[in-house]
Amino acid sequence: MENRKKVAFYTLGCKLNFSETSTIARNFQDEGFDRVDFEDVADIYVINTCSVTENADKQFKQVVKKAMKLNDKAFVAAVGCYAQLKPEELASVDGVDLVLGATEKFKITDYINDLSKNDMGEVHSCEISEADFYVGSYSIGDRTRAFLKVQDGCDYKCTYCTIPLARGISRSDALENVLQNAKEISAQNIKEIVLTGVNIGDYGKGEFGNKKHEHTFLDLVQALDKVEGIERLRISSIEPNLLKNETIEFVSKSRTFVPHFHIPLQSGSNDILKLMKRRYLREVYTERVNKIREVMPHACIGVDVIVGFPGETDEHFLETYHFLNEMDISYLHVFTYSERDNTEAANMPGVVPANVRAKRSKMLRGLSVKKRRAFYESQLGANKTVLFESENKEGYIHGFTENYVKVKTPWNPELVNTLHDINLTTIDEDGSVRLEFVNKLAEA
Missing domain, CATH: 3.30.750.200 (Transcription Regulator spoIIAA)
Structure with missing residues (x-):
């Protein structure tokens, strides 16, 4: 039997990067690679980079060093925003073999012909004006929440921001694709979906710089609310000028969108x-x-x-x-x-x-x-629903209420990825709300 190659991933930056890493990982698995944790020895390490802060640049070098420590013969590929903005800089980092820009990252398996180390990282990076097509993605298998990408790029010209240079023009996924992805996520027994993108309130602009909105963000929210099997939908960051009163009112009455x-x-x-x-x-x-x-x-x-x-x-x-x-x-x-x-x-x-x-x-x-x-104190005494996550943190399991109050209770693996009705009573010294008795939790 052929010895299958192992690939590991590390994501720096935002929820959007997490959703894209997850999609790239599935591409590798479709090509016959086995995904392993970044802490494990792998044949390929893929690092999805961020350029929003200076710190993210420094973190990249530390992550490469970590990969090289695990396997100094491993093939290291850098993708993402920093890879688009400063490909040569990344390529010169000791240990980096391949750097892919904004349009190339989703075709990464096409660029990996052999896994021999390069003296200098090989760069494949487009002019950002060529990033005019849309690649949908979502993250599953990483946590109890899934990040669903609905939009990419930005047409705004904020004077401090490199994201338009790193990700190109604003463009969106077709509504039917978003709904199909949401159905695929819900079929995996994932209880919560977080909508993500660079400027999600601008949802509806098509590919190739088509500025006509096929659908609005409100259309998207209304359509997603009807998808069966999803317990919760959460809007990630949205610009104040694009958050319309109609959307706020719809969320307040919605079946799945959380406050x-x-x-x-x-x-x-x-x-x-x-x-x-x-x-x-x-x-x-x-x-x-x-x-x-x-x-x-x-x-x-x-x-x-x-x-x-x-x-x-x-x-x-x-x-x-x-x-x-x-x-x-x-x-x-x-x-x-x-x-x-x-x-x-x-x-x-x-x-x-x-x-x-x-x-x-x-x-x-x-x-x-x-x-x-x-805010937490204002919620004490209220009845809420909590979705528990999958990690055991120092003997506790944590979760979030629909309105994002962090809750903890003694670790019980049976609570992972389950929803429970609770009453918020005591704030712990670490700032989260502590629930003492797991057996008092009734399945929602």
Whole structure:
């Protein structure tokens, strides 16, 4: 019997990358490879890269080193955003044999002819203008939730962002394909699907730069709500200018969509939003949050925010801090601004010193802890449904309620990937809600 080759995967970055890694992994399995964990000895290591922060660049080198330690004769391939933006830089990293850009990554098995090590990484990278076709993907087998990609690329010109350079123009999957993928996921007994993309509110733009929307994001949400067998649907990050009142109202009455929104703000100062070339002002953000609270008082609302953007004075930062402090939101994802090549912001005046960026970041992270705690406290006494995940973390199993409250209870493998009605009672010192008695959980 032929000795089957082993392939392992490592994903840096966002949920979209996870969904794409999963699809690439299935392609390898279709070609006769066996998938193993990244911690295992493999013949091929595929690293799906991210370029959003400086840290992601450094992480890549560490992951390559780890692969080489496991098997110094292994073939190492880099794909993803960083591979599209800086292919030569990745190719020069010791141990890297192949670098594939945005259009090539889904055909990776075509590029692997033999597995001999190269002195220098071989690069296959398109001009990003050629990334005008759509490849659907979703992640299964990794966790109790699946990430379903519905859209790729972005037409926005935010001055700090490299994603349009790394992923190309905004384009979407056909509605029937998304529904078919959702059915395939639900057939695997996965209880929750998270919709993902670069700019999912822009859903509906076709391939090849066709700017006509065949369907809207609301059409997508309404159609997915009818798919049998899915218990929960969660919208990942969506731009405030694209989150329409109709969508918020539909989610509030929906069968499967959960009351959880993650809405990038980036700054609470209109001056900075204009410098960032965001497509809204803070007043629009306030309207969105108020609308969600009006129809879903218990909804979880997450916020992305960037600190230390060029030109951000102490006054601008305090404007952001006070805006978020007064807003009825649930948690923050705080990003410290880092200069990216080929972006407008990299050449802007008013550079904020690194120590000031770090201090501002720390302040907002502290605010996030406070906000999350207040949100959890507001949910105590409420009856919710929890979906338990698959990991045993120090003797506990964790799960999330529909409105994204993290819950834990002593480890019991029978709870994995099951939904239970619960009452939220006690917040543990680690910030999650603790459930003491597993036998009190009744199957939903």
